[in-house]
Amino acid sequence: MPKINHILVIRLSAMGDVAMAVPVLRVFSQTYPDVKITVLSRPFFKPLFEGIPNINFLEADLKGRHKRFGIIKLANEAKDLGIDAVADLHNVIRSKIITNYLKFKDVKIATVDKGRAEKKALVSAKGGAITQLKTTHQRYAEVFGKLGFPINLKEHIAPAKKKLSPKLNALLGVENKKLIGIAPFAAHQSKMYPLALMAEVIRELDRTEKYRIFLFGGGKKELELLKKLEHPFANVLNVAGKLTFEEELTLISNLDLMFSMDSGNGHLAAIFGVPVLTLWGVTHPFAGFAPFNQPETNQLLSNREKFPLIPTSIYGNKFPSGYEEVMKTIAPETVVHKIRELTYTSS
Known part of the structure; x- marks a missing residue:
């Protein structure tokens, strides 16, 4: 041969x-x-x-x-x-x-x-x-x-963090805070944490003054929603539409944590060895799409006892009536606790 x-x-x-x-x-x-x-x-x-x-x-x-x-x-x-x-x-x-x-x-x-x-x-x-x-x-x-x-x-050996440009250094600021990326969107609504609950998570993290939070997304509708999500909080910056893809990758490689849905941004962070916390709605990590090399405990699942048909589809595009509510079974307090655990392991 x-x-x-x-x-x-x-x-x-x-x-x-x-x-x-x-x-x-x-x-x-x-x-x-x-x-x-x-x-x-x-x-x-x-x-x-x-x-x-x-x-x-x-x-x-x-x-x-x-x-x-x-x-x-x-x-x-x-x-x-x-x-x-x-x-x-x-x-x-x-x-x-x-x-x-x-x-x-x-x-x-x-x-x-x-x-x-x-x-x-x-x-x-x-x-x-x-x-x-x-x-x-x-x-x-x-x-x-x-x-x-x-x-x-x-x-697998994760690569070193990408070198930050002056522009990105300015976004990070000079305060010693943990850097978190949040990507609240997904291809289907059934895979998205309700934005009202996401706002509760961000509010609690912002209140601690320990985090610098970057919001990721794309598309005209998402940009408008991210602006509203960013507006009330001092430590939150919407970077959607403000960075090139290369700049986004550099920023992501320097994060302490990426918090995403079952979506692309979690995979982008994982390729740099960044810890990734994912939330799962009508899809399930058992289908094989969890971010690379992330422990099972980093995947917070919707309640399958209340919604036993989970996973309803592989990609989240099919689900029975009422299953658009599955993400509400993941309490904001649970998410915040997990973020704190992953970013401040000694606390």
Whole structure:
């Protein structure tokens, strides 16, 4: 069998799923330093992979020159780079077109097993016992194993904090406070902590004068909501829309804690080794989407005794009537206590 020297890694979206590939590739790079990796993804995600040795980036312009039949052009661009294997971490129509085309060019292919049957069983438990499925990180790692490159995710070494620019240093301030990021939004309302309860959490943290809190989000509607959430508090700063993605990553890498929903910002913090506290609504961490290397105790779950059909879906897009209320079973006092525990372990 020909030796593999250059692997194309495909993961086009979404942000959290792309971010989950980062620690896997970091371990791969340190385990196999002589093997070159080219990551194929959307241009916006390129900063996620900066600083990992032997990794290059191929931009997928899916709304421009790589749209529709342009996907074959993209496959040829990858082939011209000298790749001899593909690790498809996405397993969707676009990536299948690329892998099927490259397979005819004698490129070895390995594709992620998303575990659809196990996940379907998980959301069909109807109050019965559920067990932890493979994590997405494990599923990604197995793809490289299929290509003959087994990796051990326990060997992951988190990178150093990114150097702060004068602009970011000014945001942090000179007071000796713990730095917390809060990302209150998610793709679906069923995965979001009610903003009224979130305001209670922030109010209690702000009152202590021990924290500097940064609010993360995006989109016009979210920006307006974050402005309202920021306004009453002295120690809270909304950074949404004020920083580039690179600046956000730098800020996140310097946090003492990220507090997020089942959403992308938790994954961004985890790739830097930042402790992440996540809240879960109608989804469940057993589906395998918890942030990388975070202990189970960092995941606060909605009450499954009161809402036994949890998880109602893998992504939070499906739930029965009344289940939009599940997050209210997580008390603000519980969240605040956990934040204090994770940031001041001696208290």
